[in-house]
Amino acid sequence: MFKQIVTLIRGRAHEAEEAFGDRHALPILAQQIRDAARGVESARRAVALAIAQNRLEKENAERLSARIDDLETRAIAALEKGREDLATEAAASIARLETELLNARQVQAEFTDGIDRLRQAVRQSETRLAALRRGERLAEARDRTRRLSRDVPGNDLATLSDAEATLARLETRQREAELTAEALVELEDRPDPTALAEKLAAAGCGRPLVTSAEDVLERLRAKANPTL
Known part of the structure; x- marks a missing residue:
């Protein structure tokens, strides 16, 4: 029984640890990436230091080789003069010096091989770090989208739909008003047939539309003097 309780406690602790990691995955990832970036930067500095040391060893080897060549020339001159002691x-x-030169060249060769391996490792680390940073940005975008979907309740989504419908109706009404105003302008611009007929009649074109006082007087005269 005690063993089962211990196992249960361990299981609960594991679940709690995983739940904590899930809840804080993004901050943990961000910190891990920062740690990794510092590690990559340290590795880059180590490669730079190794390159500098390799160049120093190369310069040292060149100096030793030059000293050896100079001593050999002088030793030959001493032999030619019979100075065996010199x-x-x-x-x-x-x-x-030749022993030192051999050691320097061995160190330089080791540095060269090590630098090649370090450079390759740093390039791989930089590639992986860049991929992690891209993944972090994508994970942040997904998390924001998920939180937005989670934080917007169904009623709010319904309100969005209602607002969209209201906007559509408003746009329809505004368009109807615009078309009505345009039609009124067109009607006002068209000539009125009645007014046009009156205008033509007043100008003596066709039968008068309105009986004048003179016309009435002439008609009365005709009735008063039917023999005329």
């Missing part, structure tokens, strides 16, 4: 001393120095 030639022997020069030979001992040349042997010591």
Whole structure:
């Protein structure tokens, strides 16, 4: 029984740990990426330091080689002059310098191989870091979208639909008003047939539309003097 309780506690602790990690996944990821970025930067500095040390070893090897060449030339000159003692001393120095040169070249070769491996490792780390940063940005965008969908309740979504419908009706009414105003302008611009007929009649074109007083007087005269 006690073993089962311990197992249950461990299981609950594991679930709590996973739940905590899920809730804070983005901040944890961001910190991990920052840590990784510092690690990549440290590795880059280590490569730069190794390159600098390799160049120093190369310069040292070049100096040793130049000293050896100079001593050999001088030792040969000493032999030509019969100075075996000087030639022997020069030979001992040349042997010591050649040992140093051999060691310097071995160190330089090791540096060269190590630098190539470090450069490759840094390039791979930089590529992975860039992929992590792209993934982080994508995860942040997805999380914001998820939180937006979660935080907007169904009633609010319905309100959005209602607002869209209201806007559509308003736009329809506004368009109807615009078309009505345009039609009224067109009607006002058209000539009135009645007014046009009156205008033509007043100008003596066709039968008068309105009986004048003179016409009435002439008619009365005709009735008063039917014999005329």
